Structures are given as C-alpha cells and as structure tokens.
Amino acid sequence: MTATQETARIRPRDRDTLVQALRTGVVPRTGQQHIQVGRAAEVKALVADIARIDDGGSTARFVIGEFGSGKTFFLHLVRSIALQQKLVTVHADLSPDRRLHATGGQARSLYTELMRAMATRAKPDGGAMAAVVERFVTSALTEARERDEQPETVIRERLAELTELTGGYDFAEVVASYWRGHDTGDEQLRDDAVRWLRGEYSTRTDARKALGVRTIVDDSNFYDQLKLLARFIRLAGYGGLLVCLDEMVNLYKLANTQARNANYEQLLRIVNDSLQGTGGGIGFVFGGTPDFLQDTRRGLFSYPALQSRLAENTFATGGLVDLTGPVVRLANLTPEDMYVLLGKLRHVFASGDPAAYLVPDDGLESYMRHCAERIGDAYFRTPRNTIKGFLDLLAVLEQNPGSDWKQLVGTVELAPEVDTELAPLPGADATAADDDDDGLASFRL
Numbered sequence: 001m002t003a004t005q006e007t008a009r010i011r012p013r014d015r016d017t018l019v020q021a022l023r024t025g026v027v028p029r030t031g032q033q034h035i036q037v038g039r040a041a042e043v044k045a046l047v048a049d050i051a052r053i054d055d056g057g058s059t060a061r062f063v064i065g066e067f068g069s070g071k072t073f074f075l076h077l078v079r080s081i082a083l084q085q086k087l088v089t090v091h092a093d094l095s096p097d098r099r100l101h102a103t104g105g106q107a108r109s110l111y112t113e114l115m116r117a118m119a120t121r122a123k124p125d126g127g128a129m130a131a132v133v134e135r136f137v138t139s140a141l142t143e144a145r146e147r148d149e150q151p152e153t154v155i156r157e158r159l160a161e162l163t164e165l166t167g168g169y170d171f172a173e174v175v176a177s178y179w180r181g182h183d184t185g186d187e188q189l190r191d192d193a194v195r196w197l198r199g200e201y202s203t204r205t206d207a208r209k210a211l212g213v214r215t216i217v218d219d220s221n222f223y224d225q226l227k228l229l230a231r232f233i234r235l236a237g238y239g240g241l242l243v244c245l246d247e248m249v250n251l252y253k254l255a256n257t258q259a260r261n262a263n264y265e266q267l268l269r270i271v272n273d274s275l276q277g278t279g280g281g282i283g284f285v286f287g288g289t290p291d292f293l294q295d296t297r298r299g300l301f302s303y304p305a306l307q308s309r310l311a312e313n314t315f316a317t318g319g320l321v322d323l324t325g326p327v328v329r330l331a332n333l334t335p336e337d338m339y340v341l342l343g344k345l346r347h348v349f350a351s352g353d354p355a356a357y358l359v360p361d362d363g364l365e366s367y368m369r370h371c372a373e374r375i376g377d378a379y380f381r382t383p384r385n386t387i388k389g390f391l392d393l394l395a396v397l398e399q400n401p402g403s404d405w406k407q408l409v410g411t412v413e414l415a416p417e418v419d420t421e422l423a424p425l426p427g428a429d430a431t432a433a434d435d436d437d438d439g440l441a442s443f444r445l
C-alpha cells in the first residue's frame with residue numbers, strides 16, 4: 001500500500017466536529033468530504049438526482065447495504081451536497097413511532113421530526129422552517145416593489161400555484177396568515193403559521209382558532225404535505241426539497257401485515273411519482289438493509305408492485321453496477337478503503353498539516369494489523385470502533401509528547417460491534433433500533 005497524499009486544509013470547526021462525532025461513535029453531519037473514501041459512482045448518481053430535483057423533477061433512491069457499510073454516512077454526505085446546491089433538506093430515522101403511513105399519529109410524528117431537522121445552507125443544523133417562510137415573503141416583497149404591485153397581490157399569485165395541489169388551499173391560507181403577521185407585526189400569528197407548517201397542531205379545533213383553517217398535517221396527508229412543501233420551497237427561491245429517511249428496516253420489522261403493506265403502498269406512490277417524473281422538485285433517499293429490500297415475506301419484495309419496480313438489472317452482477325435504477329448498493333468498505341480512511345483521519349486530526357502527523361504510514365498499517373488480530377474482518381466491515389480506536393490513539397499521542405506509537409498501537413482495545421439493525425427479532429413487537437447507539441463498544445487505551 002502506498003502513502004496517502006493529503007493536501008486539503010481543514011477548518012478548525014470541521015476538525016473538531018469530525019473528531020468529536022467519530023470518537024463518540026456518531027456519523028458526522030458535516031465535513032464528511034474530508035474523510036470520505038470510495039463511492040465515486042454512487043455519489044455521482046445522487047449528484048445527478050440533486051440536479052433533477054433542482055430542475056423541478058422528482059427522484060427516489062434506495063441506499064441498500066449491510067450494517068456498517070456506510071448508509072448513514074452516505075445519506076449525510078448526500079444531504080451536505082444538496083445543501084451546497086441550495087436545496088432544502090429534511091431527514092429522520094424511521095422507528096416504531098415514526099412511519100410513512102399510520103393511523104395512530106406515527107406518520108405525523110415522522111413529519112414533525114422531519115420539520116425539526118429542516119436545513120438550508122445557512123442553517124445546516126436544522127430548525128430552518130421559519131427562515132424558509134420568511135424568505136418566501138421577502139422575495140415576494142422584492143418582486144412587488146419591482147413590479148409596483150401590492151405585496152398581497154404578488155403573494156396571492158404565488159400561492160395560487162399551491163391551490164392546484166391536494167390540500168393546497170389550507171396550506172396557502174396558512175402562508176397568507178404568516179404574511180399578515182409579518183405585515184402587521186403580529187408575532188403570534190407568524191409563530192402559529194410556522195407551527196402549523198411544522199405539523200405541530202394536534203387538533204383541528206386549535207388550528208381553526210389560531211389560523212382559521214379546517215385541516216392540520218396528520219397521518220392521512222403526510223406525503224401530500226411534503227409535496228406541497230416542496231412546491232412552496234421552490235416558490236421561496238430554493239432549488240427543491242431532499243427528504244432523507246434512514247433506518248427503513250423499521251418498516252420490515254412491523255409485525256402487522258396490514259400496517260406494513262400500507263407503508264409499502266405509500267412508498268409505491270413515491271416511487272411511481274419519481275418514475276413518472278411528476279411531483280415537482282422533491283427527491284427521496286431511503287437507507288435500509290438488504291433484508292428490508294429483498295425479503296420476500298416482509299421486505300419491499302413482498303409487495304409485488306414494488307418488487308417489479310425495484311428489481312435490479314440482472315446483468316449487473318459480480319462487481320458490475322447499474323446506477324440508473326432506484327436501488328444503490330453499498331458494498332462494505334475494503335481493507336484498502338480502511339487504509340485510505342485512516343490516512344484521512346490522521347490528516348484531519350493534524351488540521352491538514354502533514355508536518356503534524358502523529359503516526360507515519362507504517363503506523364497505519366500496524367494499527368490495521370492489530371485490529372485484524374483483535375476483531376478479524378469486522379475491523380473494516382463494521383468500521384466504527386476501528387475509527388474510534390484510531391482517534392483515541394491519536395489523542396493520547398497528542399497529549400503525551402514523547403510517547404511512542406509503536407508501544408501504544410498494541411494496547412488499543414477493540415470490541416466487535418453488534419448489529420443493532422437486526423435486533424429485535426422479527427415477529428416480536430418491534431422496538432426502536434438506533435445504530436448510533438453502541439451497545440458493546442467498550443474501548444479504553
């Protein structure tokens with residue numbers, strides 16, 4: 001293996017968030033480009049999706065890989081790229097309490113979670129709804145000034161486009177209320193409107209009292225609301241909406257066939273819209289395991305209409321890929337990837353200054369040998385603990401000048417990771433599986 005040549009400078013803020021996230025076993029939300037390895041074709045495919053969304057099209061991708069293959073990392077990476085391209089993003093993990101379709105509030109709950117995470121380039125950490133609505137209003141005001149029109153007229157014109165869509169009338173009314181609040185300095189009215197858009201009204205009565213509308217975001221209009229939101233976001237001047245949904249395996253875990261199928265039917269609507277290119281400025285990226293996709297008893301392939309749409313090109317086997325379909329397979333990282341990744345981590349840790357590297361290339365290799373001895377293949381197949389251990393090693397070397405990496409490498413303790421996506425057993429009542437939660441990861445230096 002050859003030495004890695006890193007040249008990029010790293011901003012202190014990026015360095016600290018990356019190191020901190022990875023040391024606590026969390027997939028970083030920003031700065032992924034500094035440590036990303038492989039996946040060139042996959043990233044290219046999603047970059048093309050982002051361009052399609054920006055053009056007013058609609059897309060859907062299923063990112064499928066084993067535990068530890070990097071699904072969550074990939075979703076965050078795509079999200080960062082989308083933000084750079086001036087899209088608005090929302091993201092959430094599915095769970096027993098958060099689904100695409102439900103009758104007990106779980107779809108609304110997924111919606112509110114998505115809205116909490118709503119991000120723009122200026123607000124990458126979430127909570128961007130109010131800023132997006134404000135931008136809609138200010139861009140309408142600018143247009144009104146230019147055309148010498150009443151602001152109200154321009155806003156009504158823009159909102160007319162929404163009323164063509166299902167549920168669009170009330171959505172437009174709520175935005176108009178926001179405008180009135182803006183115009184008259186009624187902060188309460190503005191807040192109420194934002195609350196409605198974030199799906200935070202739980203009763204129609206309350207919504208009616210505050211905003212004069214009869215409907216709220218609820219389980220029955222989850223997808224319609226997302227489509228409206230995408231259209232609205234474009235009216236506000238952004239490129240479109242990217243929706244990232246991780247932990248899709250939670251649908252596969254639903255024990256009730258009817259509930260599961262209702263969720264798959266919702267997915268079918270999304271996939272159909274993307275294949276027809278209708279829907280307008282919205283894209284979905286779903287992260288899930290091979291079981292979630294392929295299992296013919298409970299996975300997506302148990303639902304014939306989805307199976308036929310998601311079936312992969314039968315010629316794309318044995319290392320050949322076809323990224324024109326909705327399914328993107330992520331292979332596990334390889335030892336070569338791991339070597340490159342460790343080199344990048346060393347570079348990030350040294351804030352981009354090769355003179356400050358704490359271990360030489362030999363050190364990367366001997367750390368990998370040490371990991372292979374301790375946990376076997378798992379060190380690169382489920383790399384979270386390998387990454388964590390390496391950064392902990394660097395931290396000790398940094399804080400103890402004069403310490404010798406050769407002596408320390410062999411003392412890094414590592415435990416294999418447990419596949420949290422498979423627990424609990426299918427058939428049992430599903431409970432939350434959060435793979436940011438390291439059950440077994442015990443590590444000390």
Ligand SMILES: Nc1ncnc2c1ncn2[C@@H]1O[C@H](COP(=O)(O)OP(=O)(O)O)[C@@H](O)[C@H]1O
Nearest residue numbers: 027035036037067068069070071072073383384
């Ligand atoms: N392409 C990649 N480049 C660099 N690091 C990666 C890459 N893919 C995954 N990782 C790292 O590997 C670990 C496992 O990835 P994760 O996204 O949590 O896997 P999954 O969601 O498929 O279980 C994380 O620490 C992540 O930061």
Ligand SMILES: [Mg+2]
Nearest residue numbers: 071072073435
């Ligand atoms: Mg994950």
